[in-house]
Amino acid sequence: MRRIAVILSAIFLGTLLMVALMPGLSLAGPIKLTYANFPPAPTFPCVQMERWKKEVEKRTNGKVLVQTFPGGTLLGAKNMMDGIIAGLADIGCLCMAYQPGRFMITNATSLPLGIPNSLVGSLVLWDIYKKYQPKAFSKVKVLTMFTTAPSNIMSKIPIRTLEDIKGVNLRASGGAAQILKAWGANAVGMPMSATPEALEKGVVKGLFSSLEVMKDFKYAELCKYVTITDAVVYPFAVVMNMSKWNSLPKDVQQVFEELRTQQAAWTGVYMDKHVKRAMSWSKRKQGVKVIRLSKAEKAKWDKLLEPIVNKWIESAEAKGVPGKALVRDIKAFMNMYSGK
Ligand code: 3IO
Numbered sequence: 001m002r003r004i005a006v007i008l009s010a011i012f013l014g015t016l017l018m019v020a021l022m023p024g025l026s027l028a029g030p031i032k033l034t035y036a037n038f039p040p041a042p043t044f045p046c047v048q049m050e051r052w053k054k055e056v057e058k059r060t061n062g063k064v065l066v067q068t069f070p071g072g073t074l075l076g077a078k079n080m081m082d083g084i085i086a087g088l089a090d091i092g093c094l095c096m097a098y099q100p101g102r103f104m105i106t107n108a109t110s111l112p113l114g115i116p117n118s119l120v121g122s123l124v125l126w127d128i129y130k131k132y133q134p135k136a137f138s139k140v141k142v143l144t145m146f147t148t149a150p151s152n153i154m155s156k157i158p159i160r161t162l163e164d165i166k167g168v169n170l171r172a173s174g175g176a177a178q179i180l181k182a183w184g185a186n187a188v189g190m191p192m193s194a195t196p197e198a199l200e201k202g203v204v205k206g207l208f209s210s211l212e213v214m215k216d217f218k219y220a221e222l223c224k225y226v227t228i229t230d231a232v233v234y235p236f237a238v239v240m241n242m243s244k245w246n247s248l249p250k251d252v253q254q255v256f257e258e259l260r261t262q263q264a265a266w267t268g269v270y271m272d273k274h275v276k277r278a279m280s281w282s283k284r285k286q287g288v289k290v291i292r293l294s295k296a297e298k299a300k301w302d303k304l305l306e307p308i309v310n311k312w313i314e315s316a317e318a319k320g321v322p323g324k325a326l327v328r329d330i331k332a333f334m335n336m337y338s339g340k
Pocket of ligand 1: 095097172173190193210
């Protein structure tokens with residue numbers, strides 16, 4: 001009897017061990033990944049995050065579970081990159097404009113080169129990343145990149161002329177801040193996540209960004225004027241901790257790889273649609289007035305932006321960054337994706 005019990009328990013333990021070692025099966029359950037984001041849940045960086053989570057969970061048949069942290073609850077706007085490198089979260093979404101010197105190559109997409117929408121911007125940015133493989137991202141695995149739609153001025157006061165904008169405190173970051181300065185505004189730098197408070201307190205009279213924020217942050221309640229400038233985009237990246245990436249099974253890595261370009265395009269399409277929805281809501285429900293610059297006025301505004309690109313190329317080349325080639329590529333990719 002004793003002997004039978006010993007044999008039976010040996011078979012039982014043996015089976016357990018076999019199951020545990022079976023490839024693709026793990027007694028530890030699904031792979032859990034944390035994903036940090038800096039702005040609140042209803043905003044586009046978090047909408048694209050939830051879509052990516054859903055796609056990953058679907059395409060891996062539940063082998064991977066993604067736990068999302070919107071609203072800066074795990075990592076904030078400015079420590080996103082370093083937090084991911086340090087492994088404080090597995091995945092993080094960052095806006096490159098918040099550390100402009102750090103992401104010089106990819107930030108070239110925020111020069112005033114005429115990127116017409118978020119879809120084109122996102123595909124151009126992704127191609128620039130792939131072609132130049134910037135060192136700034138060498139410590140992480142890049143899961144996707146995308147840009148906002150072009151920036152416009154949202155303000156508490158009407159801005160129709162260069163006289164109107166002169167010295168006005170307006171929020172913008174990175175490349176977009178350079179544009180505001182060129183127009184004579186007082187550009188106040190801060191992440192989007194800090195902007196609602198600055199607007200409420202009156203520290204700034206408005207902001208310069210893509211227009212979907214009128215609805216997603218309810219800026220339309222405070223900013224009753226939008227001046228159409230369609231000027232520059234803000235580039236974003238989604239990055240993953242490198243050792244976490246290396247620890248993933250090959251088939252999961254394959255799913256993430258496949259999603260990289262698809263996610264860039266999905267986000268671009270979503271953003272472009274959402275800007276339209278947000279503006280019709282702002283006009284209909286919030287009485288927001290849209291200001292279009294007169295032709296003569298527009299020419300003056302454009303003229304002020306002319307020196308920016310060449311100055312940037314000069315300073316980039318001085319730092320050993322191939323500024324000229326970058327600008328040429330951005331223009332070429334932009335024309336290709338615009339169907340020109
Ligand atoms: C942005 C950042 C967070 C949430 C929504 C957003 N829409 C446009 C941006 C771009 C940006 O980072 C900024 O600071 O204007």
